[in-house]
Amino acid sequence: MNVLWRRAVPLLCRRPRLRADTATDRGLHSSCRRRTVMPAWIIDKYGGNDVLRFSDNLLFPILNYPNEVIIKVHAASVNPIDVNMRNGYGAKSLNMTRDPLHLKTSSTEFPLILGRDVSGTVMECGLSVKYFRPGDQVWAAVPPWKQGTLAEFVLANANEVSLKPKSLSHTEAASLPYVLLTAWAALVHSCGLSKEKCPGKRVLIIGSSGGVGTAAIQLLKAWGAHVTAVCSGNAFALMKNLGADDVIDYTVARVQEQLKTRDLFDAILDNIGGSSEELALHYLKPWSGATYVTLVTPFLYNNDQLGIADGMMRTGVTLASKVMKHYYKGIHYRWGFFAPSGPTLDEIGELVDAGKIRPVIDEVFPLSDVPKAFQKLEAGHARGKTVIQIVDPKK
Missing domain, CATH: 3.90.180.10 (Medium-chain alcohol dehydrogenases, catalytic domain)
Incomplete structure (x- = not known):
């Protein structure tokens, strides 16, 4: 938070x-x-x-x-x-x-x-x-x-x-700035990934065809990760064009069924939330530092509905319960938020001018x-x- x-x-x-x-x-x-x-x-x-x-x-x-x-x-x-x-x-x-x-x-x-x-x-x-x-x-x-x-x-x-x-x-x-900084904050601050740590890592992106999803794919590929993108069939070509190694079409069959035939992941970036949280418990590598991070959180909603004090308390209880639930399965559970940063845009700009992000x-x-x-x-x-x-x- x-x-x-x-x-x-x-x-x-x-x-x-x-x-x-x-x-x-x-x-x-x-x-x-x-x-x-x-x-x-x-x-x-x-x-x-x-x-x-x-x-x-x-x-x-x-x-x-x-x-x-x-x-x-x-x-x-x-x-x-x-x-x-x-x-x-x-x-x-x-x-x-x-x-x-x-x-x-x-x-x-x-x-x-x-x-x-x-x-x-x-x-x-x-x-x-x-x-x-x-x-x-x-x-x-x-x-x-x-x-x-x-x-x-x-x-x-x-x-x-x-x-x-x-x-x-x-x-x-x-x-680019807002979606790239959001993706960067989720991947670097929440997942602990970076250009030094990404080579060989397998990352699943849920909701990959939106702004943050397309930004995350390009960042991860620039850092050498293996990326699996979840989207609808009409975004398949875009995902491949951005460098995704594997694409799952959620309109063909349940994502859970399609993931059974794939290796486990080191990280999941979730742009959708809801029932997709359950994927973390079954398709991340347990006890290996694997992390699930979602950009869909109840933080602002709770404050709107309950007021700042009660909303913060409700949010803290929700986050703590989810963290413990996943920890017992050997998985790190995190929330991701946008973080403004000129220095980060400096680094991203170098990747853009190098042709690694478009x-x-x-x-x-x-x-x-x-x-x-x-x-x-x-x-x-x-x-x-x-x-x-x-x-x-x-x-």
Whole structure:
């Protein structure tokens, strides 16, 4: 659970680079300062797609702390968490961690901007930011307790930001940060996997054709693991194209029956939850350090339904019981959460530029069609990411 609240590593851990004081930089800075309002998609209350509202006079973000940057958004994307947040999921927990300066200017979290991924241009830097300068092309995943990226500009902590891979366009880059950081946190922090430990390991990915699943396949293959993907038959070609060694079509026969003919696994990454948890007890190697990690947890739901104190208690009891149940079978049981991190995106960017990770984009929408993008995501069965194009790349 602590991973959910983990902030990015201190700025001092980043490799230094001095900001250049050029005429171009000063021009970007002064242009940014002159802005007072910007367009954005916001919600003023929680609910269905009808609560999404386009506003062209939202207050322009300002630097509140010396380690922040303002980014002009070229492209963003929509993730399942955005749909859930629109519905009000996790509101009690997330409001606890929102910046007091935001809540100070409003009696509630509204107006709230959704969207987590961003690829764009640095417009302004805080005084302590040494690694970036105005004009840098960057990408990031903004955590859900902050204002989102479905806007012309977004405010981000410099520790959450990384230089965009040179091999990707902004549209491509915007499809990757949130899902890759979620997959990285689950595989590295929860499963204990890494490029040094992955060679020879067998990993099963349940729900492999979505954003996190496609990201996890590519990370694991870049690190030398053997990957088995569970998906529907129409995603078979995509899984193979991404490097999956084995693909299980859950529409043909029960996954349990198909797994009986395969060797046991060292790790399972579960993007679906529910009854699929039972697979861990039968298809992981017992007493070998094998780990099951799920991204579907009751943490935020419990807090929403029971309040923070009772919700945390219920969550703790649930997690402890599941950990013990699996431990008695020789299996490690873990929960996985998204963790923002610019340094991790630095490492991922190297894999991208080396051709080991590539974007998987299902569809691109203009900023005017954000509600349609939400509708598409809610319909399910996406093959990769849904991207929002904010700046026309042809202009």
